[in-house]
Amino acid sequence: MRYEYLTGNIAIAEASIVSGLKFYAGYPITPTSDIFEHLARELPKYGGHVIQFEDEIASINAVVGASWACAKAMTATSGPGFSLMLEALSLAVITETPLVVAYVMRTGPSTGVPTRSGQYDVLQSTYGFHGGLVIPVLAPSTPQEAYDLTVKAFNISEKLRTPVVLLSDAVVAHTYGKVAIRERSEVEIVDRSKPSTPLSEYRPYDPVDGLVPPMACFGEGYSVLVESLTHDERGYYAPRSDAQRKLMWRLYRKITESSGKLFDYSSLYLDDCDVALVSYGSTALSTQVAAKTLRERGVRACSLKLKTLFPIYEEGISKLLKNVEKVFVVENNVGLYYRELRGILKDRDVVSVPLIDLDVPLPQEVVGVVDKWL
Amino acid sequence: MRYEYLTGNIAIAEASIVSGLKFYAGYPITPTSDIFEHLARELPKYGGHVIQFEDEIASINAVVGASWACAKAMTATSGPGFSLMLEALSLAVITETPLVVAYVMRTGPSTGVPTRSGQYDVLQSTYGFHGGLVIPVLAPSTPQEAYDLTVKAFNISEKLRTPVVLLSDAVVAHTYGKVAIRERSEVEIVDRSKPSTPLSEYRPYDPVDGLVPPMACFGEGYSVLVESLTHDERGYYAPRSDAQRKLMWRLYRKITESSGKLFDYSSLYLDDCDVALVSYGSTALSTQVAAKTLRERGVRACSLKLKTLFPIYEEGISKLLKNVEKVFVVENNVGLYYRELRGILKDRDVVSVPLIDLDVPLPQEVVGVVDKWL
Amino acid sequence: MAVTHPLDPYLRVDRIPTMWCPGCGLGIALGAILRAIDRRIEEGLLKKENIAFVGGIGCTARMTLYPYFDSAHVIHGRAIPFAIAVKVVKPEMKMVIVGGDGDIAAIGGNHLLHALKRNADLLVIMVNNMTYGMTGGQLAPTTPRGLYTTTTPYGNPERELNVIKLAAALGANYVARSSITHPQLLERTIYKALAKRGLAFVEVLSTCPEIFGRHIGLRNPVDLYMELKKKVTVKTNPSIEESDYDWGRGFVIGEFVDRDEPGFLDTYREYISKSFGGGAV
């Protein structure tokens, strides 16, 4: 282990190499291009490939292809590019393709302010693709978290055979911080489980035991079928309600039943708290300070920073906040993740604190809104 | 007024003509192509244009362009195509471009079962685009509702200068029903408000009074600016937090503050109800029968069919269900709109009834699940 | 399971019969492709486990469902980037893209354009039935001008896209037009294309009696087949000008381009290995 000063974007790039990234495809977009550029220089040194494609659609479809060629694969993008990638993310969900998308949020909608920050896309990151299932979403608020959650994102993607969204933002992307860099030998790296059946008996969508099927890839003799249609365990088209039910519920359960294992958060003063400030990503930096400020003023405030946004660990979050009277959900948007939390914290007052700022909303803004409710 | 037997898709096509549609751009996709084909034959008779583009991305961008050329404009698509359209829907949101997307849901994710039905895309329809704002979503369950809600969709789009999603599904699309067809003179048609300022003083994003700016279009001498960047009232790029806040909150409020006016529903036995079955789209057909069945068995059941899904009229829905003990949310998906409703019905038991079926889930399936909870 | 046909080892025989309509030209195309592959395997140029089929959406793309190779049936228009990535990661693979005119040249047009520009190491087989068959007969970029389709009920006002000309202008290593009415020639074309580095593009004129036949008034599969056959002229080394795409005047089939420039993989690896002494890749 060693320490370096890195931005969130470079932390993502470095962590992806440690995680075993072997293929990156991308298209330039602010504020993610430096992930791409860093990898273009560094990844070939580790035998990996970095290719620029003609657009984001080609990039994400290439990432899907690379993953089926056994390579850990990633792309990075921002709002307009992520919107273009959603059709292929839906493909990755139904074909159970491990891959990571680093989604560095900027100010939207549409072109918005490309160089500046926001958290407008938190619901899009998991509800954006057609098909109504869940993609795991992790949100860093510091370069160190960007590093650690990137490793985690690759591990989840391989373990659960799923696309994973690493949801960063323009502030985290370009803020420098001290990052503990771990060598590959120091990090737990998960690789997809490989089939143990004879070549001719392999069924690419058969979970055997559990919910996640072992994954063979191209060129190994398994004659795999990557199938975007509703399919049975062999990958054969199965336009029947029973097949659809079986596939949908398995795809849903493999993600949602892992919500406890995937859950990651950090907190301040949670043991002794009446007023909880919940946030994520760069806004959490202000929220932590706001909690301290309120404490200094005698309010029993605490802060809960969520690093796993989806799947939502409902019981876990509910339990963490069980002794709290009031929950404030602080976000740099019109109040989006609040919609999720109010649904699972039914017996508590949940208040939305939507603060729109091209950078991080200031702690005093957070305190100001909370004050009105106290 | 006259009556005809029409499918949901043809009802959409006919209603769009009555609503003043002048431009349709599309790309073939099951189960929507007959909307396109019907309009290709009929719309030119009314001086309108129907053009096939090379993909769904071109189609929706053409629709945005046509709307700025003063034409009421529409496209129709299904899951894979809608995913491709999201970047441009985000453009339509920030540029406040009136347009209608008929989204006929099929079975997903990805290619799924293209010819069959589901309700997987209900959250994607409004959370799918980057930018974190709200697109109004209307959901018909019969050909008559498809007709009426199409007229309503065009009116909302013009009144609020917004894209509107008409969220149908493959069952509604291809089921025949008796439809009261109204002539243009019998229908209230809303047209966008036009500027009353001199040419050189017009500001395309200035709401003047209220929240919706009058809209000039190309070729009228106003030198309009269609701007995808965060902009001020003139349409000039404004990369500042105050400009972003002002624009975001206006765009948000113009939709959400209309939620009461946009709200549309129908119900059975709601006045006298302990157990409410809430649903939308084709699933509502079964839910209504299930409510009757339960009544016959002595359960004080009722059904609430939502025709407006977004923006959610929280107070209205809450009030409709205020005397109900238990709310069952019946959907042909893994339980998606349930996530919204449980958040606004905090003091009631809200139960998800996710029934996955390539057609309409049968009433007895609904009754079966409800029975377990009673 | 008794082997009853010489191509059975290359087929998922439990999925036969195919989903294609009676009289569809795709069966002929698939047979020719598999025979060409068989010859290349017999010769030792290809290995069965290193062949992959990739297709988007449409009747032709469903050709990925039947061969007993690695296969991907992905999303509409996006087979090419998927395949490029597989090839970059595993250069020993032979990537065969199968798609209709809509999949490859309408929605997939940009990926074809850039694959051609890169001379990406792919065999792209575009089966051209001149319509959208699977969705019921809408306009394709290859639909003859003037024809009535379900989305152009007053006649198609657009010029046809000549994909041969596009492929030649952008520098593919191999550009040929063939036809299911000439199965042996088709097989030889595919056989040759399989040995090329860089991008090999083969357009296969085909028959869709169910849909295109309805548009053109030839719903009987044999009638449509004979009509297409009449329209096809075989030429040796025709010029690009002779590739003109015209249902009225007929089609020249043959090899329009046959060159041997470095493929994308060659130059990509050359650039990387120049910097890393070949060690990294």
Next chain:
Amino acid sequence: MAVTHPLDPYLRVDRIPTMWCPGCGLGIALGAILRAIDRRIEEGLLKKENIAFVGGIGCTARMTLYPYFDSAHVIHGRAIPFAIAVKVVKPEMKMVIVGGDGDIAAIGGNHLLHALKRNADLLVIMVNNMTYGMTGGQLAPTTPRGLYTTTTPYGNPERELNVIKLAAALGANYVARSSITHPQLLERTIYKALAKRGLAFVEVLSTCPEIFGRHIGLRNPVDLYMELKKKVTVKTNPSIEESDYDWGRGFVIGEFVDRDEPGFLDTYREYISKSFGGGAV
């Protein structure tokens, strides 16, 4: 507000200075375009209120921010379908698409391809600075082979896309290459292109000293300008073969195609009016 420059009536003068870097070629391009438009307005061929600029994303697309016409600054790569729709609905409009090589030929490639195929009635001006300027110097489809860019730090392994050849192969009515190093010629080219029906495609070679200049070792605007000027050869009626795209050997500028086939709008309206006696459209 005092008019201080003859082009001021065509500019949103309150938005000047532009966002472009000092030494950027885009100012020269915009000046030439506006002078050409001015001449056409003076002649009575165009009306100010019927001119619209449409651009996607990139430095060139921001050219839509300054002219005092109807303008749309939309999303990356999608200016063309937006513009086609405006033209179909309001045929009296003159649609001018302005975009960089990335906007028009990378992400926007498919819309260009199909607009060419349709001979859509648009003037497409692609300003080619051979890099992604706005995002800081990534590979463009037009970046010279071998060049080091931020996303190809070991050299660009790809062939360049010759968009002139693409436009000619697909049948645009007018295909020209010009250069900001020859502003009068550029103005004449745009002037001529403004009068064409169907698709007129003009590539404008331009200089990005800040980004491309850094890649190529010529950050001084004058040096890069002079270098590009040296590489440019003006020809009268050059052949398509002479359009070869090669930074090393230089570029021929001139008119490669000038024909007068019916545009999309002509044939579209002909087909509809045949069926409705001209009454409906």
